[in-house]
Amino acid sequence: MTSAGEGRRGVTVAVLSTVVFFTLLAVAITHAPGWPEVRRTFFNWNQFKSSMPEISRAFLLNVKIFMIAEAFILVLALLLAVVRSLPGPVFFPMRALGIAYADFFRGVPTILVIALLGFGAPALQLSWVPLSTTFWGIVALILVYTAYVSEVYRAGIESVHPSQDAAARSLGLSHWQSLRKVVLPQAVRRVIPPLLNDFIGLQKDTALVGFLGSVEAFKQSQIDAAATFNYTPFVAAAVLFVALTIPLARFTDWLVLRDRRRRQAAGA
């Protein structure tokens, strides 16, 4: 624990060193020989302003893809993790299937899953198969991220000490009751930060759906850049992605903090 004086001094040093560092960085970049050209093609304010409205509109599709995919992933990944934690030889086939699934979809590059599903599934020409590229993009993201997120959940489940399950079972709770009320609540709380990490990844990977032709933020900025021979629209899209990620990160911090506070707070 530092005293108040040491704390103020620490803040001052941090501010000073930050200012010095970024000033040096800015000087180095703006004095590079190619800087005027880079500034014109990547940081053109007028271009930024004119392309932003359309890219923002296209970005809503990214948000939509993200929200739909995330809702499914959260549930499916938990199911997959639970299946993989089932004890006993009876459940071996289900565990094996779960392992095969996770291995496959973590191994194949996301862009390939998107391409295979997005181009392949509609090509089957089955009347009940949707033709929407966005639909298949979302399905591909769900398949891939369910594999990743189930691993996160599984790590959480395994981090809960077996004595917790033993305590629950010894009170007469069934395996499922123990899992639902004792093991999973603790497991999920512990993995909230890594879960967020995967969701930031998912948020960014929504841009891959543009590969199928869905006009989301990246595709839209590509269109703009091609039309104007200027790359500023990419910067605009990047700004939007970052702007969505930061609130999500702070929200997770808040969730973790709230849980810790509640556990440490004295009862009313």
Next chain:
Amino acid sequence: MSEALVVDGVRKSFGQLEVLRGVDLAVEEHEVVCLIGASGSGKSTLLRCVNLLEPIDEGRIVVEGLEITDRGVDVNRVRRRIGIVFQAYNLFPHMSVLANVTLAPRLALRMPHAQAEAEATTLLGRFGLADKRNDYPDRLSGGQQQRVAIVRALAMKPDLMLLDEVTSALDPELVAEVLEVIRELAAAGMTMLIATHEMSFARDIADRVCFLDEGVILEQGPPEQILSEPKEPRTQQFLQRIIEAGRL
């Protein structure tokens, strides 16, 4: 008197290591039996076997006339009648004290919420924990946590309580409050099988003391006899070490 628990020729191995090598033990209703013996002698394993947390390799265990080691026995139903308290408390850290105590009655006995809370509150009050009902386990001392763990087991109204070195993880000044709770249970007629290192407590509370050595009950009898005039050389050695450690 009828027998609350019969352990008959129980054997249990973990891999190559045979931890229980034919244990025979009978506990009568309202009887308090203390298991003593060195670490690794099989005390904890025996308790975990009685609660079906560990499957046994050989022998049988009968609780209140029901052979619980029989195939096809509903283990959840059996465990509801047998309370166990662990050395490390094993409270659920994400739940308040009240939720810890009411969880099993609500889920396993399907007791209505209000009734479970009322009964839990009464029990907590009886053991001096009424003001802790809304606290989370992190906030409690070790002694308080262990008392909550005992209350949590009692909330299922068990016929038999198994206590697995419940004071071993506690700071010395917190041991007394937990032992006091166990004394009260004994006075109320609870049938208990207690693994313990507290020899003076065993002498005080036990109707019978069993000395476990390398997976068998080597010697048993009234506490004054086992703890003061043991017949077996192994028991004498064990107690000698305890005395040298200043624990008797």
